[in-house]
Amino acid sequence: MAKGPAGSKSAKTPQDSIGAGGELHQVAATAQTQLTTNQGLPVADDQNSLKAGPRGATLLEDFHLREKITHFDHERIPERVVHARGYGAHGFFQAYAGNEELTKAGFLCDSKVKTPVFCRFSTVAGSEGSFDTARDVRGFAVKFYTSQGNYDLVGNNIPVFFIQDAIKFPDLIHAVKPEPDRAFPQAQSAHDTFWDFVSLTPESMHMLTWVMSDRAIPRSYRMMQGFGVNAFRMINADGESKLVKFHWRPKLGTFSLIWDEAVVISGADPDFHRRDLWNAIQAGDFPEYELSVQVVDEDAAAELDFDILDATKIIPEEIVPLRPLGKMILNRMPDNFFAETEQVAFCPANLVPGIDFSEDPLLQGRLFSYLDTQLSRLGSPNFQEIPINAPKTPWQNLQRDGHMRMRVDPSRTSYEPNSLDVNAPREAGDEGFQSIPVLSDGPKIRQRPESFADHYSQASLFYRSLTPPEQRHIAGGFAFELGKCAEVKIRRRMLGHLEHIDSSLAAEVADKLGMTGEAEPITPTVKPNHGLGTSDALSQYLDAPKSIAGKKIGVLVTDGTDPKLVDALVKKAAAEKATVEIIAPKAGGYTPLNEDRRPADHALEGAPSALFDAVVIAPSEEGVLQILKFAAAVDWLRMAFAHLKVIGHVEESAPLFDAAGIDPANDAGIVKVKGAKVGDFIEAAKQHRVWEREAQVR
Numbered sequence: 143m144a145k146g147p148a149g150s151k152s153a154k155t156p157q158d159s160i161g162a163g164g165e166l167h168q169v170a171a172t173a174q175t176q177l178t179t180n181q182g183l184p185v186a187d188d189q190n191s192l193k194a195g196p197r198g199a200t201l202l203e204d205f206h207l208r209e210k211i212t213h214f215d216h217e218r219i220p221e222r223v224v225h226a227r228g229y230g231a232h233g234f235f236q237a238y239a240g241n242e243e244l245t246k247a248g249f250l251c252d253s254k255v256k257t258p259v260f261c262r263f264s265t266v267a268g269s270e271g272s273f274d275t276a277r278d279v280r281g282f283a284v285k286f287y288t289s290q291g292n293y294d295l296v297g298n299n300i301p302v303f304f305i306q307d308a309i310k311f312p313d314l315i316h317a318v319k320p321e322p323d324r325a326f327p328q329a330q331s332a333h334d335t336f337w338d339f340v341s342l343t344p345e346s347m348h349m350l351t352w353v354m355s356d357r358a359i360p361r362s363y364r365m366m367q368g369f370g371v372n373a374f375r376m377i378n379a380d381g382e383s384k385l386v387k388f389h390w391r392p393k394l395g396t397f398s399l400i401w402d403e404a405v406v407i408s409g410a411d412p413d414f415h416r417r418d419l420w421n422a423i424q425a426g427d428f429p430e431y432e433l434s435v436q437v438v439d440e441d442a443a444a445e446l447d448f449d450i451l452d453a454t455k456i457i458p459e460e461i462v463p464l465r466p467l468g469k470m471i472l473n474r475m476p477d478n479f480f481a482e483t484e485q486v487a488f489c490p491a492n493l494v495p496g497i498d499f500s501e502d503p504l505l506q507g508r509l510f511s512y513l514d515t516q517l518s519r520l521g522s523p524n525f526q527e528i529p530i531n532a533p534k535t536p537w538q539n540l541q542r543d544g545h546m547r548m549r550v551d552p553s554r555t556s557y558e559p560n561s562l563d564v565n566a567p568r569e570a571g572d573e574g575f576q577s578i579p580v581l582s583d584g585p586k587i588r589q590r591p592e593s594f595a596d597h598y599s600q601a602s603l604f605y606r607s608l609t610p611p612e613q614r615h616i617a618g619g620f621a622f623e624l625g626k627c628a629e630v631k632i633r634r635r636m637l638g639h640l641e642h643i644d645s646s647l648a649a650e651v652a653d654k655l656g657m658t659g660e661a662e663p664i665t666p667t668v669k670p671n672h673g674l675g676t677s678d679a680l681s682q683y684l685d686a687p688k689s690i691a692g693k694k695i696g697v698l699v700t701d702g703t704d705p706k707l708v709d710a711l712v713k714k715a716a717a718e719k720a721t722v723e724i725i726a727p728k729a730g731g732y733t734p735l736n737e738d739r740r741p742a743d744h745a746l747e748g749a750p751s752a753l754f755d756a757v758v759i760a761p762s763e764e765g766v767l768q769i770l771k772f773a774a775a776v777d778w779l780r781m782a783f784a785h786l787k788v789i790g791h792v793e794e795s796a797p798l799f800d801a802a803g804i805d806p807a808n809d810a811g812i813v814k815v816k817g818a819k820v821g822d823f824i825e826a827a828k829q830h831r832v833w834e835r836e837a838q839v840r
Contacts, residue, residue, distance in 0.1 A: 179209055187588040191309045191503055195584020196591035197451060200308070200506035207309050211507060214312035215515040221270050222519060224315055225281045227329075228264030229363070229416045230483040231423060233472035235259050235286060235433070241467055244384060244437065245376040247496030249288040250467055258287040258534060261472055262486055263363040263415070266298075267318045268329025273412035275404040276329040277358045277619070282368030282390060283488045284470065287534040294492040295388060296512070300357055301369035303453045304346040306594050308507015313339060332626035341635040344597040344666070347643060348454050351601045354619030355612060356398035356682065361755075362418040364429040364692055365397040372490075372505035373450045375498040375578055376435070383578050385443055385450055385500060386435040387457060389464055393430040395687040397830060401618060403785045406752035414753070420475060427692065427719065428473045434464035447671070448600065449593035453504040455600055459679040482530045487516040495575045501582070522546040538567040598642040598670035605644050606672075607680040611833045614840075617647055621654035637661035642670050688828040691719040695827065696754030698725045698746070698778060700765025705734035707760055707792065710818035718824060725749050725778075727769055735762065747774045751782035756827035758790035758815060759798060766797050776801050783809075784839045786831040790815045790823035811835060 177185040185206060192204035200207070217223055234256040241250045249257040264281035265272065280299040285292055304314050317339035320326050327333050331353070340346040352358070360366040370388030377383050399407065407414045422429060436457050438450060448455040476482035489512035490505065499505060516525055522545035525531055542556045555563040605613060620640065624633045638661040640648035652658045678684050695715055697708060712722045726732040726742035733739045743749075746769070751757050759779060761769060769775040779802045782789055789812045791799070799806050806812040811832030813823040 179206055180213070189307065189310065190588040190590055191307050191507060192586055192588055193501075193503060193584075194582045194586065196587065196589050197449070197501060197593070198582040198584050199501045199580075200503055201586065207507065208510065210309060210312055211511050212514055214315070215511055216518045220519050220521075223515065224266050225262075225264040225283075226270040227268050227272050227274070228262045228281065228483060229419060230260055230262035230476060230486065231419060231429075231472040232474040232476065233259050233261060233428070233470055235284075235468055235470045237468035238466060243378055244386075244435075244465075245496040246379040247288075247293070247376070247494050248290050249286055249293070249494070250496070253468075255289075257289075259470060259472075260285045260287075260482070260486055260530060261470070262483060262488070263366070263419075265329065267315075267331065272329035273408040274415035275359060275399060275408045275412075277331065277353070277401070277404070277623075278329065279353065279358065280360060280363075280366060282366070284368075284390075285486065285488060285492075285531075286494075288494055289535050290494040291535060291537070292492050292531075292533045293494045293497065294488045294490060295370060296488045296490045296508075297368050297370045297388065297390075299360060299366045299368055300349065300352045301371060301387075301389075301456050302349050302352065302600075303371055303504060304340065304349045305343065305504065306345050306452055306454055306590065307503045308505075308511065310343070311504075311507065311511070332623040334627050334629050334632060337624060337627050337632045337636060338629065341632055341639065344639065344664075345454050345594070347597050347639055348601040348604065350620075351604050351616060351643065354616045354623070355604075355608070356400060356615050358619075359399045359401065359404045360415075361397040361399055362692070363415055364419065364422060365392050365394050367391060367396050368431065372453055372502045372508070373500040374505075375500055376437075377496055377498060377578060383440075383498070385438045385440065387450075389434045389436070390431045390470070391434065391464075393432070394692040395689065396682045397686070398682060400615065400785060400831075401622070403752045406750050406781065410748070410750050411753060419472075421721075422692065423472060423475050425721070428471050430472075431470045432466055433468050433470060434466045436462040437465055438462055448596065449591065451500055451502045451591075452594045453502055454594075454597070458603070458674075458677040460677055481528075485520065485525075485528050486530045487512075487520060487525055487528075489513050489516065493575060495573075498578045501580070524548070540567065596666075596668040596670070598639075598666060599672070599674060601643045602670060602672050603674045603677060604680050605647055607676040607678065609681055609683050609833075611831075611836055612681060612683065613647070614650075614836070617650040617654065620647075620651045624651070625655060631662070633657060634660050634662040635664070638664035642666055644672075683830070683833075686830060689718070690715070690755065690824065690827050693720045693755035693827070694753070695720060695722045695756050695758065696725055696744075696749070696751055697722055697758045697760055698769075698775070699732050699734075699742070700727060700761040700769055701733045702735050702762025702765050703732060703760050704762075704792070704817060705737050705740075706817045707758075707815060707820065708734065710820045711758060711823075714820055714824050718828075720755075723749075723754070727765075727772065727775075746772060746778065750774075751778045751787065752785060754782075754787070755830070756788040756790070756823075757782045758820075758823065759795040760790075760792050760815070761794055761798070763794045766794055770797060770801055779804065783835070786811070786833060786835050786839070788813065788823070788827040788829065788832060790820065790827075792816060809835060 191207045192201045236256050237250045237253050239253040262283045265278040267278050283296045285294050318331050318336045321335050368390030373385050375383050376386050443450045491509045524544050524547050527548050540556045553563045715722045723743040725744045727746050729745040731741045813826050815823050
């Protein structure tokens, strides 16, 4: 049932007070099905947290929000409820010069200081034991150990989110987690409960286009962007405030897997992203990211055609360009995974002077939720004494006692003000953190602001800004996931939403599902604007670096392989900051032409070509006849071809190409190599994938 204008209510749906964006499909409550609190109090509105006016700050008195999130935060012990599967590394952040006009945060203003950091990457939906390459949002959380205390920038690899108000977060995660009656599927959104929820929540549409894109299956943590998602404020020494959105950009560029490849990798190496980060740092190939912000003053924000407090929206870079602030380099792995990566506790409420919150209702709920979760996971309010969480600057306050308190405070006083201990910590005054005095005056109300109501225009902007291969992959993602939904009504509902994003996308997904003409009509509260143009910054590949830096080349060898070829590949790859791994028929290694036996990195049957960014087929004339006996050898080549990889090959490999049904002469991405002449292959591999091949293999 379509809703009317913001704030209107239907007589049939007393729960329905969502306001703008209210085209939610609500089911009328009866006396037997009324939603209540844990105390039995009927809930009038489960869609919006209580705020001081539609765009005002969330109020602490919202007992329903606190009860709902508290229960949610304590549902898993001791594993994180979300972001359970994570991997982290130590490093440092160094600011660029000239940030003082924007912020007084010390670590952003002194370009000579290297601020220690700990960075944790993660998947959202799966358990700690799930696999790395699931289609999922990736967490990108950084703890800065600054001289003014710890600052946590806690974000994701996608710049928007599924929901606008934190009160819906437990519902979102309950929907995407394994269904409670059967406890599956694990680490997957391709099931009924997830798609039922999001198809009834139109504000999710922008995020869904990102999650169905290749952004949700990154090539590695080293090739993944990060975003703060919410709007924050920065304050300079003169008290001037600007709204900002945070961006991390990887030095290696942003690259992703493709779906078929990710599925293979999840079986061959469930720790693919962990292993990649570990190997890179151990080899001294340190990941590097640049931190930037988009800066908007309050007046300019009011002129945007969307609300900057709406976490389902981006600011296109063509409207507000990125302003670089500094760089982060990760250069050391933890000494102990549990003590550091598992026990690290991030919280967006951890601020330093010069950075402050906005009234974004999703952020406002996060400020409560993270701390509450940590009390459950880490067992005590003293979790800040765990070394990974402790600030590296002296800290002192009047908090005492509690479970696992380790610090010994010799003073007789533990209150303020006091006159008995002249050495007791005192208020810092102007040097301490001070909140920006933002005017917030409005009725206590559960309602979305009108400015949050457009759920389709930016989803359309994102889709139309991508290259044709990226668009095809989004359609494939929707079709695959919706095809896993047993409930036909969910598919129809989603097809109705897709028609408001892009008619060609909706038609392609409907065709793949065999449901052309079956979309459920959806009436948006706000008519989508399909005239926003495009934003090149939203595509991974329109301006991707032509480089193999950080990439991995797999070389399939046999006894008798030309050692000059292997050595030349290793040398050339190293010069391009890439690595080479050798795959032999068996784990014991191989014997090159006229040389002693050499070790191999992998056995053929344990290392599918999906694990590599580009491959070389380099058997000897006799060796190719031997590996033809392995089904894995033919599959190795077929898979590399199907995953659009650049393939180098020697003349002797012809029988393997014949067996695979591939003509190397008819593909620009298949390059002949011989001896030390590998330069053409290396240059071809810099294109990342042979996109023009995709129509042939899919």
